[in-house]
Amino acid sequence: MSTTKRKLALIGANGMLASAIRKLAPSEYLIQTYDLPDFDLTSRQQVLALRHSAPDIILNCAAFTNVDGCEEQRELAMRVNGGGPGLLAELANNIDAVLVHISTDFVFDGKKGRPYLEEDQPRPLSVYGKSKLEGERQILQSGLKKYFIVRTSWLYGAGGNNFVETIIRLATERKELSIVTDQLGTPTYTSDLATAIFQLLAVPPNTLPLTPYGIYHYSNEGECSWFDFATEIVVQLRTWQGVKVEHLIPIPTEGYPLPAERPKYSVMSKDKIRLAANLVIPAWQESLKAYFKQRNSKEDFS
């Protein structure tokens, strides 16, 4: 007996998170891919034309993700990260599709000192954070009912530039690495986030007291500084290959000045998504092990 597949329009399909989505999509999904240069999220005409492929779900992984680059290109950041999700919400409303949009811990200012809840007041410090918050706002104000906004943090995985790959490269090139120790957050492995998104999409709309739609936080479990994260990356890397690095030096944020201000503490509570989607969330150290395994396996790593 044949069942109808759920059509999922994957926006930003060539990016890092999207690569995990394509790899881990359950067989009931038919993935339709959209990315630059053929598809531009800032074009209202191109976005609304997606109605012709009649997706049941629109999953937005596209963004202007260069946090420091956003400081210089504020207008582009606002159009892609702010206006883009608004256009997708309009499309979703037109065709009665579910919109899944990915947002960030950088919507918070990092001053809370305890894990952020979904209802905590966002107060972004950077243009990137402001533009991502604008994307959330445009979805919320569109009147769309069937949406998931999933905020995540410190993302790494196959198919993209990320902190883990940077540390791996530097650890094989240099004897000393200086890493910021006064910013705390939680790393997130793209495969875990992709799995969580599909589990969230599998929640029947009428099983929870209210609808399952809304804002969710997802990262791996635990918290660490960039210094702790780099230390663990080097420890695990040593089990796979030789490294040149001998010393990791903890430094304050001021010791590594960047254009965009980052939150000092951006750990998020995952209680809401854990309950709603019945998730077991791996500790960040365990997920890093899984990433190294994926990286060193024969399977496609792109």
Ligand SMILES: NC(=O)c1ccc[n+]([C@@H]2O[C@H](COP(=O)([O-])OP(=O)(O)OC[C@H]3O[C@@H](n4cnc5c(N)ncnc54)[C@H](OP(=O)(O)O)[C@@H]3O)[C@@H](O)[C@H]2O)c1
């Ligand atoms: N990376 C992190 O640490 C992190 C942390 C928290 C939240 N997030 C969020 O997680 C999501 C996925 O991040 P990621 O790291 O997987 O992103 P990514 O690897 O940078 O991928 C983003 C994709 O979107 C495409 N894109 C950019 N502008 C576009 C446009 N105007 N129209 C269509 N496509 C466009 C990019 O194409 P080009 O490469 O050609 O520009 C790229 O293929 C984003 O919403 C991001 O804000 C990321």
